[in-house]
Amino acid sequence: xxxxxxxxxxxxxxxxxxxxxxxxxxxxxxxxxxxxxxxxxxxxxxxxxxxxxxxxxxxxxxxxxxxxxxxxxxxxxxxxxxxxxxxxxxxxxxxxxxxxxxxxxxxxxxxxxxxxxxxxxxxxxxxxxxxxxxxxxxxxxxxxxxxxxxxxxxxxxxxxxxxxxxxxxxxxxxxxxxxxxxxxxxxxxxxxxxxxxxxxxxxxxxxxxxxxxxxxxxxxxxxxxxxxxxxxxxxxxxxxxxxxxxxxxxxxxxxxxxxxxxxxxxxxxxxxxxxxxxxxxxxxxxxxxxxxxxxxxxxxxxxxxxxxxxxxxxxxxxxxxxxxxxxxxxxxxxxxxxxxxxxxxxxxxxxxxxxxxxxxxxx
Amino acid sequence: xxxxxxxxxxxxxxxxxxxxxxxxxxxxxxxxxxxxxxxxxxxxxxxxxxxxxxxxxxxxxxxxxxxxxxxxxxxxxxxxxxxxxxxxxxxxxxxxxxxxxxxxxxxxxxxxxxxxxxxxxxxxxxxxxxxxxxxxxxxxxxxxxxxxxxxxxxxxxxxxxxxxxxxxxxxxxxxxxxxxxxxxxxxxxxxxxxxxxxxxxxxxxxxxxxxxxxxxxxxxxxxxxxxxxxxxxxxxxxxxxxxxxxxxxxxx
Numbered sequence: 001x002x003x004x005x006x007x008x009x010x011x012x013x014x015x016x017x018x019x020x021x022x023x024x025x026x027x028x029x030x031x032x033x034x035x036x037x038x039x040x041x042x043x044x045x046x047x048x049x050x051x052x053x054x055x056x057x058x059x060x061x062x063x064x065x066x067x068x069x070x071x072x073x074x075x076x077x078x079x080x081x082x083x084x085x086x087x088x089x090x091x092x093x094x095x096x097x098x099x100x101x102x103x104x105x106x107x108x109x110x111x112x113x114x115x116x117x118x119x120x121x122x123x124x125x126x127x128x129x130x131x132x133x134x135x136x137x138x139x140x141x142x143x144x145x146x147x148x149x150x151x152x153x154x155x156x157x158x159x160x161x162x163x164x165x166x167x168x169x170x171x172x173x174x175x176x177x178x179x180x181x182x183x184x185x186x187x188x189x190x191x192x193x194x195x196x197x198x199x200x201x202x203x204x205x206x207x208x209x210x211x212x213x214x215x216x217x218x219x220x221x222x223x224x225x226x227x228x229x230x231x232x233x234x235x236x237x238x239x240x241x242x243x244x245x246x247x248x249x250x251x252x253x254x255x256x257x258x259x260x261x262x263x264x265x266x267x268x269x270x271x272x273x274x275x276x277x278x279x280x281x282x283x284x285x286x287x288x289x290x291x292x293x294x295x296x297x298x299x300x301x302x303x304x305x306x307x308x309x310x311x312x313x314x315x316x317x318x319x320x321x322x323x324x325x326x327x328x329x330x331x332x333x334x335x336x337x338x339x340x341x342x343x344x345x346x347x348x349x350x351x352x353x354x355x356x357x358x359x360x361x362x363x
Numbered sequence: 364x365x366x367x368x369x370x371x372x373x374x375x376x377x378x379x380x381x382x383x384x385x386x387x388x389x390x391x392x393x394x395x396x397x398x399x400x401x402x403x404x405x406x407x408x409x410x411x412x413x414x415x416x417x418x419x420x421x422x423x424x425x426x427x428x429x430x431x432x433x434x435x436x437x438x439x440x441x442x443x444x445x446x447x448x449x450x451x452x453x454x455x456x457x458x459x460x461x462x463x464x465x466x467x468x469x470x471x472x473x474x475x476x477x478x479x480x481x482x483x484x485x486x487x488x489x490x491x492x493x494x495x496x497x498x499x500x501x502x503x504x505x506x507x508x509x510x511x512x513x514x515x516x517x518x519x520x521x522x523x524x525x526x527x528x529x530x531x532x533x534x535x536x537x538x539x540x541x542x543x544x545x546x547x548x549x550x551x552x553x554x555x556x557x558x559x560x561x562x563x564x565x566x567x568x569x570x571x572x573x574x575x576x577x578x579x580x581x582x583x584x585x586x587x588x589x590x591x592x593x594x595x596x597x598x599x600x601x602x603x604x605x606x607x608x609x610x611x612x613x614x615x
Contacts, residue, residue: 266424267461267520271475271527272451274443281474285465363465 071329084333085340088324092340095160095315101152105163108143111136112166120355122362156234160315162344164234168306168316169348172241173299179242180249181288185279187254198250205247210305213240218312237309245302252294256287289363296356300349317341375400375531375562376421381430383416390416391427392586400530403563405573405594408583409609414566417583418533421564422453435530451479454524458536460516462508468495468519469504472526480527487526494522498552514545518552525556532556534565568613574598582606 020026033043064079067086074081085092094102115136118124144163147153159167186198205213217236225231260283268278288295307318315323321341325334376398383391390413398404406414419425420432423439423446432439434449463471472491476482482490495501498518500511508516517537524532534553538546550572557563557576567573573580573594580597582590582605590597590606601607 261461263457263459263461264463267455267457267463270422270424270450270453270455271523272447272479273475274447277478281478282463286463289465 092320093161095320096158104143108140161320165316169303175242176245179246183250184253202247256291377433379431383427405577406566406581412583413586414583454529454532456534460520475527494525498522513541514548517549531562
């Protein structure tokens with residue numbers, strides 16, 4: 001059998017460029033927007049609506065809008081009244097924290113965001129970073145609460161706005177994750193008592209809405225405490241959020257644990273690793289990686305759920321925004337106020353999901 | 364290498380009237396087996412005959428329900444400390460390698476010594492490199508298991524067990540998940556291990572391997588050891604008719 005000579009030396013075949021209509025801009029438009037009758041119609045309809053919507057929206061946001069004016073001027077303008085934000089941003093962001101002391105929650109937040117940004121990079125994870133967090137948390141507490149270093153004390157009932165949202169979210173999520181992992185391990189435990197307790201906990205917490213947990217923490221829980229003993233309301237809300245989120249994390253992590261082949265457990269055990277070592281070194285690193293996408297979904301929804309603390313009278317950023325809108329002179333500008341609020345939430349949530357994608361690639 | 368007579372250095376594994384059930388299914392029915400230090404045993408038999416289960420009982424990956432298993436002077440009971448001690452003494456190589464995919468080859472090899480034997484990392488890495496040399500893949504140390512071929516992964520798995528400096532090595536069908544051209548590289552490593560006098564229990568159908576290195580070949584069927592003999596006698600003159608049938612099927 002003889003082979004055609006051009007098969008043995010592929011270099012002899014001249015490269016031919018693909019047809020012009022399948023590459024470049026034209027190719028992209030053709031294959032993505034106009035491949036087939038249905039998609040062509042869909043493209044044109046979408047384009048029509050975009051033309052209808054986008055220009056007026058831009059006019060409203062940027063061109064006809066007022067950025068720093070009184071509310072009376074705003075009422076006669078046709079565009080957005082961003083003045084509600086510029087006039088009230090300090091109340092929206094910091095709530096009832098004493099006006100002249102608001103640099104303190106601001107610095108606490110900058111400290112927190114700085115630490116979070118540094119912790120983004122896995123190569124920065126070290127003992128030093130751990131100490132930095134410990135020190136950072138201490139200073140954040142001092143800045144918020146005051147009372148030492150010559151800082152005027154501020155009652156936690158006066159905390160509010162974005163720092164409160166961050167406080168509930170960051171500590172809620174940081175505590176809920178390890179608790180959730182423990183619950184997931186507990187639910188898969190061979191010890192019946194631990195398994196049963198984990199199942200009861202997870203199913204009970206998942207069976208009630210967060211709102212009812214928050215009510216319980218705010219209204220019912222204090223009834224069980226002895227006279228005179230009170231536990232900070234924020235702390236109670238925090239505990240409710242942690243308990244709630246942990247139950248969801250637990251189920252997601254359990255899914256990840258089930259995805260690990262039995263052979264991994266056997267290999268670890270046959271090396272003589274004990275249960276804790278097997279889990280910590282072999283199983284959890286693999287399982288938690290699998291469940292990054294669903295965990296981040298839970299973390300994002302938990303972050304947004306912190307806004308439910310309004311129902312027990314805490315002034316998180318949603319409540320301070322609503323309170324601003326209750327002011328007669330700024331009444332009616334809710335579109336602008338909630339647009340601003342949405343932007344803040346979006347930035348936070350988008351950052352989280354971006355980071356999770358990065359982490360997924362790195363691990 | 365011709366198998367010599369089994370060494371008489373004293374028993375390292377003693378199994379006495381051992382039974383195991385999976386639910387109602389009686390997998391192992393009265394196993395009696397004594398293995399001498401330095402002895403090399405190949406176990407063969409049809410699938411479902413209990414041969415894998417038998418060696419998995421030796422390091423307690425499976426629990427037996429009746430009888431006794433004594434490994435290196437320690438009886439296997441529910442005592443978790445004893446189990447962990449025995450597991451550290453007994454190396455195990457699996458059919459599907461079971462390397463840890465999230466760790467590099469080097470980390471796969473050092474994790475046992477560092478965490479179980481509490482050996483300093485630097486020293487553990489030195490030992491690991493020594494064994495990687497020995498299985499001829501030192502240059503892959505920084506890679507991850509997924510980047511290696513099946514044969515290479517199995518050699519890493521053998522090296523991982525050796526890093527624990529085990530007294531006994533168990534092999535559970537170490538070549539049956541490999542592409543044919545990779546079987547030899549793994550068997551070569553096992554043969555060189557045999558030449559150093561390691562106590563080995565190998566579940567395998569590699570009859571060439573059995574002939575060249577085993578002191579004894581066991582044939583298992585229906586959860587029992589049907590026949591136990593030297594390789595020559597086993598292959599030339601099988602006593603039991605089930606053994607004869609089995610051999611005729613695999614040797615064609």
